[in-house]
Amino acid sequence: MDSRLRQSLLEKHPPPMADVHEPLVRRKRKKVLVDYLVQFRWILVIFVVLPISSLIYFNIFLGDMWSAMKSEKKRQKQHDENVQKVVKRLKQRNPKKDGLVCTARKPWIAVGMRNVDYKRARHFEVDLSSFRNILEIDKERMVAKVEPLVNMGQITRATCPMNLALAVVAELDDLTVGGLINGYGIEGSSHLYGLFSDTVVAMEVVLADGRVVRATKDNEYSDLFYGIPWSQGTLGFLVSAEIKLIPIKEYMKLTYIPVKGSLKEIAQAYADSFAPRDGDPAKVPDFVEGMVYTESEGVMMTGVYASKEEAKKKGNKINCVGWWFKPWFYQHAQTALKRGEFVEYIPTREYYHRHTRCLYWEGKLILPFGDQFWFRFLLGWLMPPKVSLLKATQGEAIRNYYHDNHVIQDMLVPLYKVGDALEFVHREMEVYPLWLCPHRLYKLPVKTMVYPEPGFEHQHRQGDTSYAQMFTDVGVYYAPGAVLRGEEFNGAEAVHRLEQWLIENHSYQPQYAVSELNEKDFWRMFDASHYEHCRHKYGAVGTFMSVYYKSKKGRKTEKEVQEAEAAILEPAYADEA
Ligand SMILES: NC(=O)C1=CN([C@@H]2O[C@H](COP(=O)(O)OP(=O)(O)OC[C@H]3O[C@@H](n4cnc5c(N)ncnc54)[C@H](OP(=O)(O)O)[C@@H]3O)[C@@H](O)[C@H]2O)C=CC1
Numbered sequence: 038m039d040s041r042l043r044q045s046l047l048e049k050h051p052p053p054m055a056d057v058h059e060p061l062v063r064r065k066r067k068k069v070l071v072d073y074l075v076q077f078r079w080i081l082v083i084f085v086v087l088p089i090s091s092l093i094y095f096n097i098f099l100g101d102m103w104s105a106m107k108s109e110k111k112r113q114k115q116h117d118e119n120v121q122k123v124v125k126r127l128k129q130r131n132p133k134k135d136g137l138v139c140t141a142r143k144p145w146i147a148v149g150m151r152n153v154d155y156k157r158a159r160h161f162e163v164d165l166s167s168f169r170n171i172l173e174i175d176k177e178r179m180v181a182k183v184e185p186l187v188n189m190g191q192i193t194r195a196t197c198p199m200n201l202a203l204a205v206v207a208e209l210d211d212l213t214v215g216g217l218i219n220g221y222g223i224e225g226s227s228h229l230y231g232l233f234s235d236t237v238v239a240m241e242v243v244l245a246d247g248r249v250v251r252a253t254k255d256n257e258y259s260d261l262f263y264g265i266p267w268s269q270g271t272l273g274f275l276v277s278a279e280i281k282l283i284p285i286k287e288y289m290k291l292t293y294i295p296v297k298g299s300l301k302e303i304a305q306a307y308a309d310s311f312a313p314r315d316g317d318p319a320k321v322p323d324f325v326e327g328m329v330y331t332e333s334e335g336v337m338m339t340g341v342y343a344s345k346e347e348a349k350k351k352g353n354k355i356n357c358v359g360w361w362f363k364p365w366f367y368q369h370a371q372t373a374l375k376r377g378e379f380v381e382y383i384p385t386r387e388y389y390h391r392h393t394r395c396l397y398w399e400g401k402l403i404l405p406f407g408d409q410f411w412f413r414f415l416l417g418w419l420m421p422p423k424v425s426l427l428k429a430t431q432g433e434a435i436r437n438y439y440h441d442n443h444v445i446q447d448m449l450v451p452l453y454k455v456g457d458a459l460e461f462v463h464r465e466m467e468v469y470p471l472w473l474c475p476h477r478l479y480k481l482p483v484k485t486m487v488y489p490e491p492g493f494e495h496q497h498r499q500g501d502t503s504y505a506q507m508f509t510d511v512g513v514y515y516a517p518g519a520v521l522r523g524e525e526f527n528g529a530e531a532v533h534r535l536e537q538w539l540i541e542n543h544s545y546q547p548q549y550a551v552s553e554l555n556e557k558d559f560w561r562m563f564d565a566s567h568y569e570h571c572r573h574k575y576g577a578v579g580t581f582m583s584v585y586y587k588s589k590k591g592r593k594t595e596k597e598v599q600e601a602e603a604a605i606l607e608p609a610y611a612d613e614a
């Protein structure tokens with residue numbers, strides 16, 4: 038059918054949403070200045086962002102080396118002194134005139150997408166910038182004790198040479214332990230270990246009244262321990278965390294499995310790649326991720342740790358994906374669609390950070406020729422641009438462009454609903470590639486902000502166990518099909534529909550993303566009961582901002598700031614004060 042005729046028919050008789058499997062047909066959109074700013078952003082990126090990024094990376098590298106050279110005892114001593122500075126700073130706050138408390142980390146430095154508007158309104162900052170040391174690597178307890186600003190690049194550099202790693206190593210080098218615990222963190226090992234916060238053994242927290250406590254699963258602060266993940270730093274300041282380590286080997290033996298079929302079939306092949314239907318644990322890989330390239334093509338990747346002896350055996354292919362001139366990882370994986378299934382050995386640390394160089398596939402939009410051979414060879418060593426510098430140089434126009442004409446969202450959905458989620462995204466957004474990464478969602482002794490579906494354990498669905506439901510992060514990052522075709526797209530509306538879909542399907546959206554949720558819907562998605570219990574019990578109300586206030590999109594008005602500050606006066610809170 039002629040596309041104009043189809044469009045006018047669709048406008049006159051819009052089909053009911055639930056039946057539509059085809060993406061919506063939309064009107065053409067006129068190009069405006071910001072389209073050109075985005076199109077030619079590469080000029081600024083090449084001449085300003087990339088050179089400064091590499092200087093910053095080098096500087097940070099020297100800082101990490103400097104920190105590593107200090108003795109463990111010295112690092113611990115400095116840590117204790119810095120904790121006392123946090124306590125002192127909190128005590129300086131005058132609740133009558135100072136704003137509510139948050140960290141002093143600048144909005145553009147954080148990796149997330151939300152605008153962090155609460156740091157642009159009245160607030161009281163506590164500087165945690167000196168908390169960037171690995172305090173101890175305890176090989177006997179298999180635990181790493183680290184400060185919250187330790188990042189993923191730093192930790193893998195320290196642990197991989199010892200054949201150890203955090204059980205969940207979030208992918209981008211710049212992600213910090215503090216952000217991953219107070220928010221969410223995930224990687225291809227989360228089908229075994231859960232989210233980043235599930236791998237934490239103990240947290241050292243400074244509470245609103247200046248008390249310093251160590252919370253674990255089973256001590257008197259266990260409620261705080263379970264309350265902190267997803268709380269966005271609204272219960273207290275995390276000043277160190279003890280995190281589970283696992284033994285690893287030098288290489289990841291990675292199998293690339295091409296899949297062709299409908300989105301539902303791709304979802305099934307993805308589930309089969311890591312959750313064997315017969316439940317045989319020997320068939321569960323150490324690592325897994327899926328990439329969906331079109332509505333009918335995907336590649337599933339499963340990894341198993343391998344020793345260097347095995348990797349170097351004759352006939353095995355070693356691929357050092359971390360070299361600057363190598364093809365971008367998502368494009369390399371895509372070749373499986375033409376080549377068929379193949380296996381290769383990737384050095385483990387390079388594997389952990391495989392999407393860093395091209396920021397998943399977002400790098401393609403920022404530097405359209407960044408994936409070309411000549412660029413990779415000549416300038417690839419400068420990649421990636423630092424997310425913080427991209428944010429610092431993007432200006433209001435590009436920032437809004439990303440909200441209106443781009444999607445950066447994750448949908449955390451039960452595994453058996455992945456097919457539905459893929460169809461939803463295809464229909465509403467047509468974003469490709471999509472990232473699939475499974476994670477366990479544990480049944481905990483308390484109902485935390487995110488929790489498995491009630492009664493899931495009686496359904497015996499693929500991937501589930503009696504103690505955890507298998508979920509999947511469907512990562513939706515890139516320009517939607519409509520935008521690529523020059524058609525109209527309303528990012529805010531699309532995100533709103535996505536969030537409603539998530540709520541209706543017992544699914545979650547990480548709070549680093551831009552959200553359109555109002556307060557009522559926020560608390561329909563997340564459970565408030567345990568969080569509120571901790572807010573009251575640990576005196577956070579009236580000192581720390583609330584998690585919805587932090588997650589809410591848009592500049593804060595003076596009225597909103599005052600309301601947030603006045604929360605302590607509300608009767609429910611006043612009783613406890
Ligand atoms: N692979 C993955 O898992 C990925 C995860 N992400 C997301 O990025 C975020 C991490 O980004 P990053 O820049 O490291 O973190 P951020 O600085 O963005 O911190 C995230 C939140 O955690 C709070 N927070 C951070 N440190 C502390 C602390 N020591 N004590 C109390 N609260 C704290 C921050 O509070 P405040 O606002 O007061 O500063 C903020 O609300 C995560 O939340 C994650 O969702 C993004 C990409 C990939």
Ligand SMILES: C=C(/C=C/[C@@H](C)[C@H]1CC[C@H]2C3=CC=C4C[C@@H](O)CC[C@]4(C)[C@H]3CC[C@]12C)C(C)C
Binds near residue numbers: 512
């Ligand atoms: C959640 C995951 C990964 C997410 C990444 C793909 C995104 C996380 C933060 C994103 C970005 C932040 C700020 C930006 C500045 C803009 O001017 C351009 C885009 C971007 C670089 C943007 C790009 C995507 C992210 C890196 C995991 C769980 C997979």
